[in-house]
Amino acid sequence: xxxxxxxxxxxxxxxxxxxxxxxxxxxxxxxxxxxxxxxxxxxxxxxxxxxxxxxxxxxxxxxxxxxxxxxxxxxxxxxxxxxxxxxxxxxxxxxxxxxxxxxxxxxxxxxxxxxxxxxxxxxx
Amino acid sequence: xxxxxxxxxxxxxxxxxxxxxxxxxxxxxxxxxxxxxxxxxxxxxxxxxxxxxxxxxxxxxxxxxxxxxxxxxxxxxxxxxxxxxxxxxxxxxxxxxxxxxxxxxxxxxxxxxxxxxxxxxxxxxxxxxxxxxxxxxxxxxxxxxxxxxxxxxxxxxxxxxxxxxxxxxxxxxxxxxxxxxxxxxxxxxxxxxxxxxxxxxxxxxxxxxxxxxxxxxxxxxxxxxxxxxxxxxxxxxxxxxxxxxxxxxxxxxxxxxxxxxxxxxxxxxxxxxxxxxxxxxxxxxxxxxxxxxxxxx
Numbered sequence: 001x002x003x004x005x006x007x008x009x010x011x012x013x014x015x016x017x018x019x020x021x022x023x024x025x026x027x028x029x030x031x032x033x034x035x036x037x038x039x040x041x042x043x044x045x046x047x048x049x050x051x052x053x054x055x056x057x058x059x060x061x062x063x064x065x066x067x068x069x070x071x072x073x074x075x076x077x078x079x080x081x082x083x084x085x086x087x088x089x090x091x092x093x094x095x096x097x098x099x100x101x102x103x104x105x106x107x108x109x110x111x112x113x114x115x116x117x118x119x120x121x122x123x124x
Numbered sequence: 125x126x127x128x129x130x131x132x133x134x135x136x137x138x139x140x141x142x143x144x145x146x147x148x149x150x151x152x153x154x155x156x157x158x159x160x161x162x163x164x165x166x167x168x169x170x171x172x173x174x175x176x177x178x179x180x181x182x183x184x185x186x187x188x189x190x191x192x193x194x195x196x197x198x199x200x201x202x203x204x205x206x207x208x209x210x211x212x213x214x215x216x217x218x219x220x221x222x223x224x225x226x227x228x229x230x231x232x233x234x235x236x237x238x239x240x241x242x243x244x245x246x247x248x249x250x251x252x253x254x255x256x257x258x259x260x261x262x263x264x265x266x267x268x269x270x271x272x273x274x275x276x277x278x279x280x281x282x283x284x285x286x287x288x289x290x291x292x293x294x295x296x297x298x299x300x301x302x303x304x305x306x307x308x309x310x311x312x313x314x315x316x317x318x319x320x321x322x323x324x325x326x327x328x329x330x331x332x333x334x335x336x337x338x339x340x341x342x343x344x345x346x347x348x349x350x351x352x353x354x355x356x357x358x359x360x361x362x363x364x365x366x367x368x369x370x371x372x373x374x375x376x377x378x379x380x381x382x383x384x385x386x387x388x389x390x391x392x393x394x395x396x397x398x399x400x401x402x403x404x405x406x407x408x409x410x411x412x413x414x415x416x417x418x419x420x421x
Contacts, residue, residue, distance in 0.1 A: 005137065007130075008333040009321050016324070061413045081337055081346065084393075085365030085411035089401055 022110030048119035050074050052096060055121065059094030060086020066093035067118065070101045075115040096121060134377045137330060138309030142180040145312045146188045157315055158218035159190040160210065160254060163197065164247035165235040165274045165283050166224025169301040170265040171197055177304030178382045185308055189315065193218065196237065207238045207245065219314060220258035221307070225267040225274035225283035226251055234281040248289065255290040260314055262295045263287065264307055269296040270400045277404055287326075295319065296326045298373075300397035305378055306331045325400065327372075336394060337369040339376045355410070356391045365411035367396030 050067070055074065060066030065078040066086040077083040077093060086093040091100055105111055148154045163171060175182050186192045194210045201209055224247070227234035232248030239245055255261050263286040266272030274283040287294045297306050310328050313320040320328040337343065345351070345360035352361045360366070371394060379386045387394055396406035403409075 005321075005330045008329045012321075012323055012329050012333050079349070081362065081369035084362050084367060084369065085408060085414055087365070087408065087411075089370070089405040090407065 019108055019110065022113065025110065025113070049122045050119055051122060055096070056094045059092060064094075068093050069096040069121040070098050070112060072098075072121050073112075073117050074119040074121055075112070076118045077115065080115065131377060134374060135383065136179075138305035138312065139179045141309050141312035141316060142184065142189065145315045146184065148316065149188060154315060156189060156191050157259075158193050158213055158216060159221060159311070160193045160213055160218050160258070161195040161221045161223070162237070162247075162250055162254065163195070164222060164224035164237065164251060164268070165227045165281060166265065166267045167273070168197055168223070170223035170268075170307075171195060173301035174304045174307060176381060177308055179305075180308060182304075185311075189312070190219075204239075207240055210238075211240070214254070214257055217259050218254075219260045219262065219311065220254050221262045221264050221311075222251060222255070222268045222286045223264045223302075225271050225285060226289050227274070227281035227283050228289070229280070229282040251286060251289055255286070255294075256292065260295060260319060261286065261290065261292065262297060262307070262310060264297050265302045266298050266300040266397060266402050269298040270402075272298075272300060273403055293319075294326060295322065295328065298327065298332075298398045298400060298402070300402060302398075303331075303375075303378060303380065331374055332372050332398070334372065334374060335369065336371045336373055336375060339374070340368050340388060341376060342388060352391075354412070358391065361388065361391075361393040363411075363414045364393050365408055365414075366393035367399065367406050368394040371396045371399040373398040 050069070055067060055069060058065050058067035060078065060083070065076060066083055067074050068077055068083075068091075069075070077088075078086075082088055083093065089104070091097055101112075145154070149156055161171065174185075177185070192198075193213050194206070196206070199206055224235075226232070226247050228248060232246030233244070235247035236244040237247055237250055263269045267274040267283070268286045270285045271279075271283055274281070275285075287296070295310060297310060299306065306328070309331065310320055313328070313330075320330060323329050323333065337346075340346075342358075342360045346362055350359045351363040352359045353363070355364070362369075366388070368388065375386045375394070375398070376388070379389070393410065395409045396402055399406065
């Protein structure tokens, strides 16, 4: 096989193995620490909890940051490459996307590890 | 162009495979295969794209590599004779390439591609008949691989992907359209070595493995947070809604139309046309309503 093609095959299988290994790491994870978000003028509430109503404000439009909630944790996806224009595969930010996440990323929960957690979702 | 050997290897991969296939056929080491191309519920963009192929070009493909049995836009035969020729291939080995989705409403009556035994031949029946018996089935283009534009909301014809109506492996080449190199490279690989290495979504790894974002020439702008504010700006178009970060394909290397250009090079964002979910999951294609750009940097 030409060398460039072999490299693609190796990278692809490496990616799958790393993904698989990450699941075990995630099982031992505690809740991620909250990060500093004071570069935004409209900062999150001081206690870093969000109701669904408050979360809806952070939809990435009109200069607002883009936040999404998965499994009760609120993540900042404003500068996440996969959330260009605050949308991701037809989803919009500012919402609880737990069911969308689990139906699409089953077995790949390690994706959440790479996101910036900034708060928790609470019921009003 | 570029002195990077990895870069040149990627560009020339399809041509290399085709050249080897041609010389092996000439030396009698392998036989030309039969190729049936069905245009179903689609726009025929993929056959047009194939005709744009350059390195290798379409003429090489049909004279030296395959016996091109059927393609309703290109074949010389007409009517009954064309369909009879098509059905005669069922007795032999052939590779089936399908472009366009499959309309399923009213038992497929929304897409009729001919007449057989005095009844309309629907896309649904054709793909089932020819798909089950083919040596390899290649779904070419977004509509064939996952429904694509034909299946976009609200999908009045109830179009579905080729895989949904076939009970066998289907090699998927997403793209709107599919680049001629991706198709011809896959076909040449089938001829020489059999089915290429596929990822978990049945796409050939040699064309569809790298994230476009990871090989984008504007990546350093993204990393530094230097974003374009309107079309025509030369910096990263993340804020305009570029889908490069979620699309796995090699457009930045291979480029289009004789390898001269591609969307981002022409200052317009990637719309993720070669990723599953296009177009509904890739909307909006352009967005001016994004997060604030911090000015004191």
